[in-house]
Amino acid sequence: MRLQVFEFNMLPTNTYVVWDDSGKAAVIDPGCYGPAEQQELARFVDSEGLTVRHILCTHFHFDHVFGVPFAEAQWGLTCEAHGGDSWWAEHNADEVRAFGIPYPGTPPSIGKLLADGDVVRFGQTELRCIHTPGHSKGSICFYDAADGVLFAGDTLFAYGGMGRTDLHGGDYGELIHSIRTRLFTLPETTVVYPGHGPSTTIRTERMFHNL
Numbered sequence: 590m591r592l593q594v595f596e597f598n599m600l601p602t603n604t605y606v607v608w609d610d611s612g613k614a615a616v617i618d619p620g621c622y623g624p625a626e627q628q629e630l631a632r633f634v635d636s637e638g639l640t641v642r643h644i645l646c647t648h649f650h651f652d653h654v655f656g657v658p659f660a661e662a663q664w665g666l667t668c669e670a671h672g673g674d675s676w677w678a679e680h681n682a683d684e685v686r687a688f689g690i691p692y693p694g695t696p697p698s699i700g701k702l703l704a705d706g707d708v709v710r711f712g713q714t715e716l717r718c719i720h721t722p723g724h725s726k727g728s729i730c731f732y733d734a735a736d737g738v739l740f741a742g743d744t745l746f747a748y749g750g751m752g753r754t755d756l757h758g759g760d761y762g763e764l765i766h767s768i769r770t771r772l773f774t775l776p777e778t779t780v781v782y783p784g785h786g787p788s789t790t791i792r793t794e795r796m797f798h799n800l
């Protein structure tokens with residue numbers, strides 16, 4: 590697997606382009622805000638000669654989906670996310686305004702539903718969906734077992750961090766349960782790519798959480 594990370598929008602949010610030798614790719618959490626960031630993402634995909642097969646959302650908070658309508662139009666796809674975040678799909682524009690941020694264009698809706706255990710395939714790559722509610726009801730992580738890589742969204746951050754639980758659908762107890770039972774049970778060498786900030790490993794985060 591190869592990947593490229595972009596930091597997009599004002600929060601700032603990690604957008605990942607993931608691909609393999611086949612040239613088939615997935616874009617995870619297209620957070621690009623406005624034309625300059627959209628073009629930065631599109632230019633990278635073109636310069637690497639990639640064919641984007643999936644637009645994947647770890648969850649439907651606005652900072653992770655600002656660029657979804659652009660990505661859908663650019664690559665002729667619909668985004669994929671967990672249905673537990675349907676409230677966010679309906680309320681993203683209001684929530685953005687509550688943050689004092691102008692909404693860039695049309696808010697996206699969830700195109701294709703993903704569930705726990707679903708496997709997303711492109712080229713030789715397989716990403717398994719792990720439902721990890723807590724930061725939001727529909728938070729999912731994408732796990733590539735062959736390469737030992739996890740895209741964790743806002744469920745787990747580097748150096749002992751985890752997503753906030755004070756937004757709609759958040760639940761602290763549920764988040765801790767998801768991290769302990771679904772993520773800390775993965776191999777310790779798994780490299781974790783979060784929705785914000787630097788990458789880490791399951792081994793490092795277990796040490797921070799004293800597990």
Ligand SMILES: [Zn+2]
Nearest residue numbers: 648650724743
């Ligand atoms: Zn979030």
Ligand SMILES: [Zn+2]
Nearest residue numbers: 650652743784
């Ligand atoms: Zn976020």
